[in-house]
Amino acid sequence: MVVKRKRKERIDRGIKARSDDIFALTSFREMLYVAVPPVLPVLLLLVLPLVLPLYWKKVLISAAVFALLAMSWDFIAAVGMVSLGQALFFGMGAYTTGVLDHYAGLPIWLSIPLATVIGGFLSAILLLPVIRLRGVYFSMVTLVLPLMIERIIEATALFGGTEGITGIQSFPNQWVEVYLVLVVLLLCLFGFRRLMTSDYGLVLKAVSDNDRAVMSAGINIYWSKAQALFIAGSVGSFCGAYLTHVYMFVGMPAFALDYSILPLASAVVGGMGTFAGSVMGAMILVPLSEALRGVGGLRTVIYAISLVVFIVALPEGIFHYIQRKYHQFERWVEVEG
Amino acid sequence: MLEVTNLLVFYENAVALNDFSMKVDAGRLVAVIGSNSAGKTTFMNTVSGLIVHTRTKEIRKGGERITLYGQVTFNGEDITALQPNERVEKGLVLCRERHPIFPESDLVENLKIAGYLRKRSEVRETIDYVFHLFPTLERLKTRKAGFLSGGEQQMVAIGMTLMVKPLLLLLDEPLLGLSPIMQKTLVDAVVKMREEAGLTIVITEQFARPILPIIDFGYIIENGMLTMQGTGAELMDSPEVKAAYFGV
Numbered sequence: 001m002v003v004k005r006k007r008k009e010r011i012d013r014g015i016k017a018r019s020d021d022i023f024a025l026t027s028f029r030e031m032l033y034v035a036v037p038p039v040l041p042v043l044l045l046l047v048l049p050l051v052l053p054l055y056w057k058k059v060l061i062s063a064a065v066f067a068l069l070a071m072s073w074d075f076i077a078a079v080g081m082v083s084l085g086q087a088l089f090f091g092m093g094a095y096t097t098g099v100l101d102h103y104a105g106l107p108i109w110l111s112i113p114l115a116t117v118i119g120g121f122l123s124a125i126l127l128l129p130v131i132r133l134r135g136v137y138f139s140m141v142t143l144v145l146p147l148m149i150e151r152i153i154e155a156t157a158l159f160g161g162t163e164g165i166t167g168i169q170s171f172p173n174q175w176v177e178v179y180l181v182l183v184v185l186l187l188c189l190f191g192f193r194r195l196m197t198s199d200y201g202l203v204l205k206a207v208s209d210n211d212r213a214v215m216s217a218g219i220n221i222y223w224s225k226a227q228a229l230f231i232a233g234s235v236g237s238f239c240g241a242y243l244t245h246v247y248m249f250v251g252m253p254a255f256a257l258d259y260s261i262l263p264l265a266s267a268v269v270g271g272m273g274t275f276a277g278s279v280m281g282a283m284i285l286v287p288l289s290e291a292l293r294g295v296g297g298l299r300t301v302i303y304a305i306s307l308v309v310f311i312v313a314l315p316e317g318i319f320h321y322i323q324r325k326y327h328q329f330e331r332w333v334e335v336e337g
Numbered sequence: 338m339l340e341v342t343n344l345l346v347f348y349e350n351a352v353a354l355n356d357f358s359m360k361v362d363a364g365r366l367v368a369v370i371g372s373n374s375a376g377k378t379t380f381m382n383t384v385s386g387l388i389v390h391t392r393t394k395e396i397r398k399g400g401e402r403i404t405l406y407g408q409v410t411f412n413g414e415d416i417t418a419l420q421p422n423e424r425v426e427k428g429l430v431l432c433r434e435r436h437p438i439f440p441e442s443d444l445v446e447n448l449k450i451a452g453y454l455r456k457r458s459e460v461r462e463t464i465d466y467v468f469h470l471f472p473t474l475e476r477l478k479t480r481k482a483g484f485l486s487g488g489e490q491q492m493v494a495i496g497m498t499l500m501v502k503p504l505l506l507l508l509d510e511p512l513l514g515l516s517p518i519m520q521k522t523l524v525d526a527v528v529k530m531r532e533e534a535g536l537t538i539v540i541t542e543q544f545a546r547p548i549l550p551i552i553d554f555g556y557i558i559e560n561g562m563l564t565m566q567g568t569g570a571e572l573m574d575s576p577e578v579k580a581a582y583f584g585v
Binding site for chain 2: 011
């Protein structure tokens, strides 16, 4: 008797093949198949502020900020620099906008863009000496830098010291406040995704895959890495500048460890290397952490356990998993041997 | 000693080994010969169990699905599902291709690490035997393994497998990237190992010329399928093999 041997086959859906290669969309079904994944989050993010109560609107803002930080983490991680210090970028932007606002008296629409660029620049300059380090050594330096700057501010009473700078202007109204960060979030999301598929992004990705091969192609990898640091630093600095104006306060907490660890967790839970995963992760983790406030003392424990469950059960990340299920299906086929 | 029956390996939807069967009796020197992408390394990974490990890893991260059918028996025992380390304990040892060694440790340390399963006295003995087999290694004793040349690293890699005192030794492309003179040294060493230590050896190689004269039996695979088998002399005389592997 011959035993029937089977294996599970994983293949692309027909609709994916049709809408991918031929790109002559012939039915509404195919158009929807292509359009829904990018349009759905856009619609969701733009409609949510209209329906959410004030408290959850604030949570959405915080989630969006962490999503931006997670994308900035994801971006430099794709260039092979695993950072444990997004707080550096965040704090740089926060203090830059605080100084521009308090000492120079710049209006809000000038201080945020300026802080974005200057903060990104300062972050890149600060990390320039360690750009040659790789792996855990780079991570250690990035972890220590924000903590060090925090202590410097405390010791020298620079920019208000432990008191911080208060009385920074706020946004004209809450709609500007919410939609500014959401629009920037969407721009970064689609911008980063486009950037990584361009020639420039390919070079950056190649640096992390095999930096020696990139050097052999005549490309200065340190210059590429510095540019990547500037871009990621700018995104992080925008978050800092933005939240400073929301809270109307900047102080030492801008360099807190939260801004380093939560973005990393979001990117890992959501799925690395896709940016959409980072957004998804932040949109799950931040509201989860808020919802757990009701639990009281065990909040962190439950939060940590759910993180562990996510990472053990779905090490590839939520986004990769959903993407696979969307584009491919599985079936049992008989083994022909 | 080793028997592989109807081995079938899929990487996702691509078939890497198709219904491959072979047999190795104790004390024999057997070669599996094929060009690139024929499935030689897949065969070695399946026999040594590395593929079992890769499969669980890929399942966990949702990557490539590896499908495995068929049976691997070693000394009459079914080892198809065993992990690589359990197979090594049974005496089935693989020397992977591209001579992976510990670059930061020196040569003797490398050998000692490989002798983890053996007693100290045995380790000392086998180190002496490795130096007897590859005299060039003797004066490089304290050199960091990462600074050795490709051929020397290959010798160390083979020496490391000997440290385990295997019953069956699997050599995956031992001649890869070596000069003809180095290839000759290694082939001589393989013959010597077999005669002196009584090892059973399976070699995979795409460069058949130096291997065919020394083997007892050979299997030729193409695209994962067995196309020909025979003793070394038979294979050397076959016109297909001559055309494909000797370029005559």
